Amino acid sequence: MRTTSNHILVIFGASGDLTKRKLIPALFDLYKQKLLPTKFAVLGASRTSLTDEEFRDRVVEFLPENEDVAEFRKQLFYQPVSNNQADDFLPLKLRLEALTQQLGIPGNYIFYLSTPPSLYGVIPEFLHENGLSRSEKYFRRLIVEKPFGTNLASAKELNVKLLNYFNEDQIYRIDHYLGKETVQNMLVTRFSNGIFEPLWNHNYIERVEITSAESLGVEGRGGYYDHSGAMRDMVQNHLMQLVGFVAMEPPVVVEANAIRNEITKVFQSLRPFKENMISRHVIRGQYTSSVIKNENVVGYREEPGVDPFSRTETFVALRFYIDNWRWAGVPFYIRTGKKLPTRVTEVVIHFKSVPHHLFGNSSNSINNQLIIRIQPDEGILLKFGMKTPGSGFDVQTVNMDFHYSDLANVTVPSAYERLLLDCMQGDATLYARGDAVEQAWEFVQPIINAWETNPEIPIYGYPAGTWGPENADELMKGANWRYPCKNLTNDGLYCEL
Ligand SMILES: NC(=O)c1ccc[n+]([C@@H]2O[C@H](COP(=O)([O-])OP(=O)(O)OC[C@H]3O[C@@H](n4cnc5c(N)ncnc54)[C@H](OP(=O)(O)O)[C@@H]3O)[C@@H](O)[C@H]2O)c1
Structure with a gap:
């Protein structure tokens, strides 16, 4: 206790x-x-x-x-x-x-x-x-x-400064995504279930997709956001930490440094972006004016506080690889943006299909997906194939889903509640360690540098209320992003789980 x-x-x-x-x-x-x-x-x-x-x-x-x-x-x-x-x-x-x-x-x-x-x-x-x-x-x-630095150099500088006055084990760098129950549950899903653990590698997983969509825009914080953008605001911190949890090796013990050591090993294995790769592997976008639910919505460049010629991205999608034994050849995809059709953060594990299509052509076989929903409506969904009742062997996808809200008498603590309590108890497991923060910056910095210095790299417009620029689809090389909801619904919060 x-x-x-x-x-x-x-x-x-x-x-x-x-x-x-x-x-x-x-x-x-x-x-x-x-x-x-x-x-x-x-x-x-x-x-x-x-x-x-x-x-x-x-x-x-x-x-x-x-x-x-x-x-x-x-x-x-x-x-x-x-x-x-x-x-x-x-x-x-x-x-x-x-x-x-x-x-x-x-x-x-x-x-x-x-x-x-x-x-x-x-x-x-x-x-x-x-x-x-x-x-x-x-x-x-x-x-x-957050934010811990605005680039690699400033993050390093801040670490050096802090370490002059506090020791690393006194410093708790907050990333409120790590306070979310489903993120922590990722460790339990992976390392306490005999059915998932053996499959969690390049032999069985075709690709991993992480989406963090917001339906809101910059909400009066245009002046701040215009100096930040989706890569700094979401990818470098929250989404890279999620990658760490999805991809890490089992820690030796459930203890802050053991877990954080494994996360840093993942970051060390990220294949670095070279400048000539960036426009093929990373797509950035900016929302443009449109009509959502019969209301005119202004584009990002018309938002108060935003430079009318701004090239700050409100959307980013990227494909990258983790060059280690477990993940060799498995593409990882991240997609995040503002003014998308809904608010959802989820990790989708796409499993490979069966080696032989016994029940007809490949369109009649299923690519199983395990969807870890981080917000809203935290839970886990497994998609698998079942025979459609009746004659023949038609296969259809069905869902097996779990919602945290279904657990009777359990309230899911807010991320800040969990993180504050952890710090009060001296447990830094769910806080980012200094070296991991720097490694995550190291990974995204070449992209930010290329965007800042090379005007040839396009920034694509996407109408507010859509799933971002169509060019993001090309990253997937023939596969498709998962769309938790295709269309806007009345509350703007429809999610499949
Ligand atoms: N709001 C969020 O949801 C959120 C989420 C994640 C991270 N954060 C981070 O948390 C921090 C605080 O966010 P916030 O939204 O609470 O900001 P805020 O509303 O602008 O509050 C900033 C606070 O800092 C104080 N302050 C002290 N010295 C200051 C100075 N030299 N200049 C300006 N203010 C000074 C301000 O109070 P006085 O003017 O009285 O000194 C105020 O209490 C930010 O770094 C932000 O990036 C915020």
Whole structure:
């Protein structure tokens, strides 16, 4: 049984959106389940001047109004802090000391960086200067939000900076995809089922497809997104981490470094992109204006804050290979984009077909698929062939599906809930390690460089509400992407599971 020691969680950027939309609700859920330690406090910190009460009023916006909240909010405190020089953190240090005394909490601190990324190097330095980053007696941990760098060089630089002030085992680089139940379940599916484990390799798997589609566009964050794009925002972090979980070898034990060692081995085996491969292996796109559900939708370049000549990709699809014993010759495909027909993230394992088509031609044989749905409606779907009732031997595809929501009395924790609790318990398994983050950057960097320097590489338009540029189909070499839903449905969230 893992224990959660008494501590104070300091959230930098506490007046911001992430704190009230995700972090406080996740902490409240932990509180309701009695998973927070008996002595615990949150100390919010940002530049805005707020009293404890004003901070509480502000961050409980997404919580229900009930007695639990009234109790929970008593554990929330706030300290205004500027971040120009190390001395600015003195009031924070004094407040922490006062709270530890007043509430009888030992000096265990978790520092959560939910500020603009430009402060991810600065805050750890100031914590260090004030003697808060390391302690012989107490634990000190640092959670770093995404994005971790904007390219390989800045990610390396940030790692170097952080390691000046914190040790690697104190640093928790968040990737909220790893907090999702189905991602963790991938390890269980693979390594606890005798029916899947022997098939999980190039002998039986034809290709692996990962889709992460969003129906939303940039939603007023065009200014931020225009400097990022789908490759940085989704592929380098979340989707590469998924690749790590799908493709890794069994870890020796279920323990943070054992699992993360296997993920880094996958990343080491990725076949690097050479510049002349990029336009054949990677397709980028940008949504254009269209009509969705009888409403006019603006194109990406017309969005507020976006450069009208922008070449930032809102869609990317790529084909790549993992050059190791298990995956030799198996193509991996990633596809992600904004303003696609639905919101879904799934991993599809396409199995090879049988060697001989006993029941007629190849169109009458089935390519089994195992679909691991990460969001929404987390679950697993297996597609296999069954005889169509009646005369003859016609084969049809049927589904065997499992939805997490069907598990009675089990609520799936939110990703932030799971990750916060893990950090409180000192378990970094579901956080990205520094070397893995750099390796993932190393993999995508040649693509980003080529896009930035070679104007010949096209960026294709796709009407908002469609599945991206048609050119992405060519990557598949005769096969097809899986379309979880072909058409928009009323709620825009139709998924097959
Ligand atoms: N929102 C999300 O859903 C989400 C999801 C994933 C990752 N993230 C990451 O999490 C971080 C926080 O996101 P957010 O959406 O909460 O951002 P936000 O709403 O803009 O909040 C940023 C916070 O940082 C504080 N801050 C401190 N020093 C600052 C400075 N020099 N300039 C500007 N702000 C400063 C701001 O408060 P004061 O002005 O009071 O100091 C504010 O509390 C970002 O790095 C973002 O990439 C966010």
